[in-house]
Amino acid sequence: MSTYKITIGQYLLNRLKDIGIDTIFGCPGDYNMPFLDLIEDDGQLTWANDANELNAAYAADGYARIKGAGAVVTTFGVGEMSAANGTAGSYSEMVPVVHIVGTPNTKAQSSGAILHHSLGNGNFNVFLEMFAKITVASTQLDKKNALSEIDNVLIAMMRSRRAAYIGLPIDLVKFEIELSEPVSPLDTSLPKNPRNTQNDCLQVVLEAIKKAKNPIILVDACALRNQLTGVVKELCEKSKFPTFVSPMGKGAVDDTADYYRGCYCGSVSLAEVHKEVQDSDLILEVGSVQSDFNTGGFTYKVDRSKIIAFHTFATNVYRATYEKVGMSELLPLLIKELPQYPSRTYPPVPRPQDIKHDSQEITHNYFWNKVPDFMDTNAIVVAETGTSEFGVFNMNAPKGASFITQVLWGSIGYSVGAAYGAAMADRSRRVYLFVGDGSFQMTVQEVSAMLHQGLTPVIFLLNNDGYLIEKLIHGPDRDYNNFQMWKYAKTLDYFGADLPVNTSKPKQSKVGVQAKLSTRKEFEAAMTLVSEQKDRIHFLEIVMPRFDAPRELLLQVETSDNR
Incomplete structure (x- = not known):
């Protein structure tokens, strides 16, 4: 042998x-x-x-x-x-x-x-x-x-x-x-669901769907973690049910799909989204994570008697639990058994109102409504904990976009490293990093690694002069929520983007737009160049009003105060 x-x-x-x-x-x-x-x-x-x-x-x-x-x-x-x-x-x-x-x-x-x-x-x-x-x-x-x-x-x-x-x-x-013998491939597949229990569960779910008059689908984080976005797409396309995502599920459903209806986050949701979810008589939850920021401060006020929850290792039908009946195996069976529902017409997807006025200030309302106009299809959107995280909840994402943010763990500074990792994972997709000035100061060094590897992300540094989310929670005038101002728009220079010892290397990033932008006119002109220069790294320092914030963040803070 x-x-x-x-x-x-x-x-x-x-x-x-x-x-x-x-x-x-x-x-x-x-x-x-x-x-x-x-x-x-x-x-x-x-x-x-x-x-x-x-x-x-x-x-x-x-x-x-x-x-x-x-x-x-x-x-x-x-x-x-x-x-x-x-x-x-x-x-x-x-x-x-x-x-x-x-x-x-x-x-x-x-x-x-x-x-x-x-x-x-x-x-x-x-x-x-x-x-x-x-x-x-x-x-x-x-x-x-x-x-x-x-x-x-x-x-x-x-x-x-x-x-x-x-x-x-x-x-x-x-x-x-x-x-003494060849190494077998790793078997990382999940254990098979118990057949009889799964069959019972499937029949109960099908019967509930058959009786429902206004069913919806709500997709959450575990659909992404279990790589079930393709299965979710099949479920949505066959059922034609109105489909929502949670904040942690953002990107699990294509924003441009006709059945997509928005981001549901309890009382932090847009009014139209909140009403549609509350008016439903059956909710098919896929991979739900019931954390505070993912549910609008636990304001996910939905009666359990109308929820069927598909999880990694169990399925909950109303108040009954089918142990070990995981969604990876169950959902494809459900899709197979569902009838083909007729096409339907949906009203426009609810979006945050774009408040029009003559000011040239770059407010959050303006920014999150405008920035998608300049984003590529299949974008990877990385949003920092804080203002950026809440800003992307209802952002009109381009087709095929993925979202990365830490809604549960919420470690500020995470996004800079995560954007680097995401860009290394797929160089064919453009990464858009949205990070606040306070978070950026914690992990700025990873921009150097981006340059070293020849990556081409678009970095938006949201400069509102301090830890805004902390100021909104507590201590708006406290000095501990402030820090040294930096010349952020010089970041790529500091990390040696133009040094001959670096530019002589085959992988080194080429630099596109480096700018500090204070007006909407400046922002839109810069983004036109960014859109044209896809083979370069860009750094845009966006100057915003000091206490301006996305509506979703203001509602979350209010909800937390009232809890």
Whole structure:
């Protein structure tokens, strides 16, 4: 019987490629460098050269939302702890990102040696134990369990759509394992639904739909996380039911589809959207996440007796639960059994009113109504927690657009790294990053990585001189909600966009528009150039009134105050 050998490090890289990963994010550290050698020498992989570990974790998250899975590599202790916030965000928001940590050699760990980057107490499991609380699966590899543990962790990550953690000791990266047979593909498919329970559930759902006079569909985050947008499209097209999304589900349904009716977020919704949802007699919820910002501060006032909720691992029909009947298998069966409904005519999709006046100020009302006019089809829209996140709720998105934002975890600064990751995931699509001045100051370094990789995002820096969302929540005149003003429009210059040592590299981004824009006329002229120069990176500093905010954010704050 023939055998062959493979190193643990190479096996891990092969498994990452098996789940569709072609870019690995992270930062070098002395405990992970032998593994980075393998990454750099692998002709199918790109090392992302992130500026710091936190940004790398954010970037891996943004990449995974477009690509299906992501990976970030840090070093033991100092590196992994810097990335912990990003890993927690991936766990919270159900994004499959594996955090790979280069750890000290096994001999030093077993002897309890006092090593740099440790706590100095001989405990090398402390960080693994910490990450066990914010990952679905975690492990420290050893010579005996390495290959099976890699598989187990990655399978758990992909099935649950949650973050995972793998500790890779430096002396095991090139340790060879002998195999006697070819490695089987990873089986990341979800367990099959119990047949009888599923059949019972399907019949009850079909009967409920048959009786309904005004049914609707409401699509949420887990439809995106389980990559069910194609299935949702089939359901919508066959049923012709009016279809809504939640804030976390934005992008799961094409804004340009005739059955699309808007974003439902409880009392934060547009009045017409709120009425249509409340007037329905049956709601087919697909992948619902009942968090505060996703439900308008828990104002999702819908009677459970008219909701059928399809989840990853269960289906709720009114107040009954069909355990282990997951939507990935159930929804295609439902679509097959549904009759073909006749075509229907829908009224225009409700949109925020574009308030017309003579002022040249760039207000949020004007901005979110106008910016879609300049956006490409299949855009990737990345919106920062705060004003931008709420601004995109009801934005008229172009056909095929995807949305990335952290409605649940809400870590400010996330969007800059996430935009980098999303741009690396699909260079054929244009990324539009909307970030506030306060958030930008936290993670600005990742713009350097964008330039280094030759990416061409359009970056909108919304400058309202301070942490606006915090001011609206509490302390509008407090100095802790303010910070140093920067020359934001000079960002690309500072990061060396025009330095010969950088421009001589084949990947370096070409710079398009760099401007500070204070009037609508300036904005529209700049965006005309941006639309024409698709092969360049653009940076637009948008000066806005200090306390102006999207209506959705003002309503959310009001709802939170009254809760």
